[in-house]
Every structure is written in C-alpha cells, then in structure tokens.
Amino acid sequence: MTADIAADILVIGAGIAGASLAAELAPHARVVLIEAEDMPGYHSTGRSAAFWHETLGGPLVQPLTRASYPVLEAGGFLKPRASLEVAEINGLPLLDKLASEFAGTGVGLARLDHDGIRQWVPRARPILVGGMLESTGADIDVAGLHGSVLAAFRRAGGMLETGRRIDRVERIDGVWHVQAGDWHTSAPIIVNAAGAWADGLAAMAGAKPLGIQPMRRTIAQVRVTTDDVPDHLPLVIDIAGSYYFRPEGPNRLWLCPHDETPVEAGDAAPEEIDVAIAIDRFETVTDWKVAAVERKWAGLRSFAPDRLPVYGFDPVVDGFFWFAGQGGIGIQTAPAAAMLGAALLLGQPMPDAVAAIDPAPYAPDRFVALAQR
Template sequence: MPFDIAIVGAGIAGASLAAAIGDRARVLLLEAEDQPGYHATGRSAAFWSETYGGPDIQPLTTASGPALRAGGFLEPLGSLGIGQASDSAAIEAFLEKFDGSGVELSRVDPRDHVPGLRDAWCDAVWEPSCTYIDVAGLHGDCLSRARRTGAVLSTGATLRAARRENGQWLLDTASGVARASVLVNAAGAWADPVAAMAGARPLGIAPFRRTMVQLRTDPPVPDGVPHVAEINGRFYFKPEAGGKLWLSPHDEIPTVPCDAAPEEIDVALAIDRLEGAVDWRIEAVERKWAGLRSFAPDRRPVYGFAAEVPGFFWFAGQGGFGIQTAPAAAALAASLLLNDPAMMPEGIDPDRYAATRFS
C-alpha cells in the first residue's frame, strides 16, 4: 500500500514533522541508522535559547516555546553572553539585533552570575528565558505521537534510489521498496545527496562538525551557574548534573556527511579558551563527542516544495537549531504539506524559509 508522505530521516526534524502531520496522512519514516536520532539529534548541546541562531531563527524558537513548556521539556537555566571591555560594541550590536523582538535581554556584570570568572570578563548580556531542553524526551515524544497516529518507522532503511513515476515516488531502500506521493527530505547532513538522488537541484546545504566535551572541575561547577557564551562566538559552556560542565569551542569545521568524531586539537582549544575565562582547575576530560550541523548558504532553514521536481519537499538546513525550533518548524511544514493555513504558526512568514528562494 503506498504512503501519502515518505520522510527521509527520523531525527528531530523527521520525527516532529510526522507527529505534526498526525493521522491526516499516511506517513513512512525512513531512517538509515538502526536507532533514530543517532547523529545531530543525539549529540545536541541541549539548551533552548531565543537568541541562538540570530534574528532569522528567533521567531521559530520563540513560537516553539509554549509547546515545549507545555510538554515539560524545558527547565530553567538562563544565559550570559560575556565579553571584555573591548567587546562593548559587540554587546551593543547583539542587543540591537533583538530590539523589538520581544526577547527579554539586559546588560549585566557577568561576575555577579559566575563565581570564578576572571576579572577581564566585565560585560555581558543576560537572557533569562534560556533553558535546558530534554532532547531525548522531546524526540521520543515525537516518535511516540507519530506511531500512535499511524506513522510507520523503518530503521536500517538507507535510501538507495528515488524515482518519480505516474505521480508517485518509487523508493528503493536498504529495507525494501516503498511508494509515496510526496518525498520529504529531512536527511540533515545528507540533505543535498538525497536531493540529487531524487533529481532535485542540491541547494548547497553543507555539514559542519561541532565539538563537545564533558569536564570535571575543581571546584565543581557552582550551583546556579547559567549557560555562558563568549559574545563573539569563541566558546560556550553550561553546567550539567553532578557538578559537571559541558564545553564547546563553538567550532564549525567543514566536513563530509559522516559519523562525526572530535579531534584532539579542538578539545584542547576548547579547554584553553575556558581556562582564559574562569579560574576553575580542569581535573578530567570525562567525555568528548562531535555532531554535525548543516546550513544552507544563507544559514536559514529550508522548508517547502522544490520548484523543479513535483512532490519533493525540503525540510533541512536547520543548523544547530532544529531541536529548539522543532514544534514551530514542524507545524509550518505540515501546514504546507497538507495545504492547511490554519496549522501555520502565528507570526511566522514561510516565505522567509522557502526552498524557492534559491531558484
């Protein structure tokens, strides 16, 4: 029996979209790995910030907040964008970018929020709405809701070929052959190769490696420390349970689509930058990992039908923001797929993210 919609990728993008479509279409989720969320979703830094990603992403993040709070997926954290005296202009520019957005921001002395912060770090932007996000809980909830409304999840189902014939897609996967009226490309780092396989024009969606490290420090990370990001994007860190610290050098290293792994030089760079910000002693590197973030050339996500290939829908290029924007992005895409304007999130302009902007 053919499906109405086949979604390539069962990470947070594909899973949230399947959940948003619900029982209004027969949905097939094709996942190349044995477990959904193995790549970008399962390696997230796990925070929700309305300013993360800039003004183009903020409307989607803000619109996703109510659903994430209602689901119990957010926990208080707060965020500081820290700078030195020479960074005053960068902090002013950051505040100006979000002026009128409705995001609550204020200028503070970061040393009042982070014990052990070195004296040179004397200026900051405070974003109280920033939270932890339960990524595994959210992803699992999306998959569960999709299954309850009839979606079929096929794992180990790498897409090997896609051909359009008689108004339907014939999809050859590692787990068998399937048919669907619409093919949704939610393949993350593999989005451009999937498009090429289906005869659609690749958009230049490129993957980048992001490094994360879990540290044990002396003293342990103090209670109440927020998420902290250097205002120019050189590092960020946040506390985790048990006095641990998650740290990233905020790197974006071009790569091919792959099972990303951290490199020692990036781990060392992250630690060096942390030691320049705080006087905590690094006792141990307990874990290190890397994930992929995929961006279109203009760094905006791509949502919508391709102009040149009937029945091919883009849901990709979500950078590092696919989790924090998942409810709104999925509602936007479901609205377009089902031709139901009532599903479109309020205050979101879909043309801002349309695939046809690259035509």
C-alpha cells in the first residue's frame, strides 16, 4: 500500500484530547491529525458543559486538573465560579468521604449546613441539609480552548484531515497504514484518541479493547419563572450523583440528570425522559419553577472500567498509543494530559508542569495486571 501522506505520528480523533496532544507533538515530529467528522469536536468536546472542578474524577485525576490550571488561566479560558456539592440526609457520609479523600491535597473545601447553602443557592429547599463548597472552580471556554490548540497545531506544521472515516488499519514492516475511502496515510505510531470509538479503533488495529464504554449525558437549558437566579450561583452538584445545575444568563440554567447511559458510539441525542428527570430533581431541591425548555442536547463521555484515563503505549501491539477514556475530565485536564502524553510517546523527560505526576495509574498495562489478579 502506498500512502498519500507519510508522517511520524498519526493522531486519530480531533476532539480536545487528540487536538491537545497533537499540538504538543507537532513541534517535534510530522503529525497528521485525523478526524472522521467534518468538524473537529462534534461529538463530545463541542457538546460539553465543561467546568474546572478540582475534585472531579477523584484524587488520582486531581494532579492533572491542577497542573492544567495555569495554562487554562493564561489562555483566558476560565471564568471563576464556585462549585457546591450538596447532600440530603442520606448523602452526608459522602461529604465526609470527599473531605477525607482530598485532605492534604491543597484543595480548598468548606463544609456548609443548610443556612450556608442558602447563601449561595437562595431557593434551596430544606431537603438539602449539607454541602461542600469548592470556591476555586471556573467555567471553561471549550470552543476557545479547542480552537486554540488546533491553531497551535497548524502553526507548528501539523496537518489536520477532517471527514476521514477510517476503513482499515494495518501494520506492515513496522509502519501503520490507515485507509479512509480512497485516502491513505502512514506512520510508525498511531495515537488512539478516538473517544467513544477508542475500542473499535483498537480492534481494527489488532489491539485488545480495554472496555472503554461510551455513556450518554443529557443537558437542557431552561428558563425559570422568576428573574432571581444570582450571577454568583455556583455549579450545584448532588453528592449522590443524580443531578447538577448551573446558571446560564438571566433566569436561565443548564440542568443535567447526571445520566450515564451506556450506548453504542454514535451521534447522541437527548431522551425526553432524561430531560423530565432533570427538571423534576431540580424542582425537588429548589423552589425555582421551570417555565420552558429552550434547548436540549446530549453528548458522549467514555470511561475505562476503573474510570481513569488511559495514556500510554499498548502493552502488546507495537506503535499503538492509547489516549482515551477521559470520561468527564478530558477538557479540564487537557493541557497537562497532553504534556504527559507527549513525553511518554516521545520518550522525553516530563515537563516541569507535570514532573510530579506519576503516569502509572493511567497506563494501559494496568488492565493486564488487574486481569492477572
């Protein structure tokens, strides 16, 4: 097979993960970034209600989140907003667990009672008896961040190929050959940044799928009947994982039922029942009333079995690098994950920003170890 384009590295998937890694790699190698859709970030990145939330993903993800903050802040991609985990009576032990998990990490957490919650969420009902405030959160400008890394990739000489739905992946004499219709390319290394399609790409390349499961997540933008949604309203998250909501302009909010419905990789669409559940849960814990659903959408979040991201070379198949399974933390960790991933792939020392982060918890060979236990 003769390739139309020869490269050093092929990155498959131009969402925030693949684009960020490609931008880190492009100054050091000839990189082709391949996207199946006509627009990068169509499925997950472009549908994300991203938030920089240091406790999201747990203690093993937090170092990536923290290391990403300076890059996100310097780029102007953050708008400060607190986050508030709230609990009903049965959820109070989960607040204790959260505090314990992050003790000594430097994450600023403040325990609140119902009166404290009301200072932040004035229409909180008495059912919310406890909370944990994380004051250092921020909204993320996802489109701005994604556009910035794609631009950096192009400036460094990288080549972006969109509308290239891959039909075949084959390794011949140490070189990967990728075919999409009548278009071909080749390189010694493939990066699997295919998101919901990561396991499918692995199988196509002869690598063992890791069990990365796409999950549907639903969001509805609603208008409430009153105009008293405060500008400082935090991202409010049920500690038990059944909803979250955040403000989106005058008397408008984004509601999510915190759904994680296993689905096949594809173009996710919202289900009416999930929108109704989100509204019901919101009106149960606050006395705001929804006047109208203005828009709704769904996206895909893809998780490895242990819910940690997967970064590193496949333990069996040569030249196959995993960069997948980011779940809901892919955007807030993108800068640090890209730095760490590029160093692993290129065999270079870790940059100072991520030098203290142990990559072992994210290595794909951890699944081999688990299977042998």
